[in-house]
Amino acid sequence: MFNGFSRHQISRTTGTFIAGTATLIATMFYIYADSAKADLNYEQYGNWNGYKVYLSPARHSNAGGRGECKGKNENTMAFNVALRATSGSYYNGQPNRTASGRNLRARGYKVRIGNGTLRSAIANSNAWGADLHIPIHSNADIAEQCNRTSANSFGTLTIHYNNSSRGLAFANKLRELIGSSSPGTRDTTCKNPGHPCTAINLGELRETNAVAAYVEAEYHTWNRGVSWLENPSWPWRIGYAVDSFLNYP
DSSP states (O other): OBTTBOHHHHHHHHHHHHHHHHHHHHHHHHHHHHHHHTSEEEOOSSSOOSOEEEEEEOOOTTTTSSSOGGGOOHHHHHHHHHHHHHHOSOSTTSOOTTSTTOOTGGGTOEEEEOOSOHHHHHHHHHHHTOSEEEEEEEEOOOTTOTTOOOGGGOOOEEEEETTOHHHHHHHHHHHHHHHTTSSOOOOEEEEETTSGGGOSOOHHHHSOSSEEOEEEEEESSSHHHHHHHTOTTSTHHHHHHHHHHTTOO
């Protein structure tokens, strides 16, 4: 007996503990492996420039019911933007990998696109060692008023963590280079938390190790905004902003 337990009881309890621990470890490994598989991984074209870019498109549970005009879906539009920024066929209107408007892979970056949950995006970005982390979304204001035409009511919004000076610089660069193409003219950079335009704390800015900037590319609550969001001719500007921020590695 040991503290009221027989050797048989101790052995059985120890065996149960070991088995339970092994199951827990296996489960944790499975969860990590499963979340990692949810991402799409892309190698650079040609020589790697030494930088990794993580793109994290919207994953709203109510996408399609967020006021999107023309029956569109914010998640689908954001995912397509990420794909086109990574390896789309548009290089400033030219199928030329040396053109100024080339995509991220053509610029020498390794790219990962998050295709799982918000938590897996943060965890995978950190585990992968991303240098830049870019959540990609579209914005919303008033539903069912898609025929509005006042450009100064819409535009590109970028967001940075309020303690990150590099995040601010990156957000400004994305706003400048995406906003110059979007149909809305009210382009803005906000800090999070602290500004009314970002009332909630954004984990992808606070919990990622990479320099992070959150992109609301344009409003999906007006027809011109949706038409532009779906146009494949502009997502190369994300790579342009990345290059410009990193001083063209």
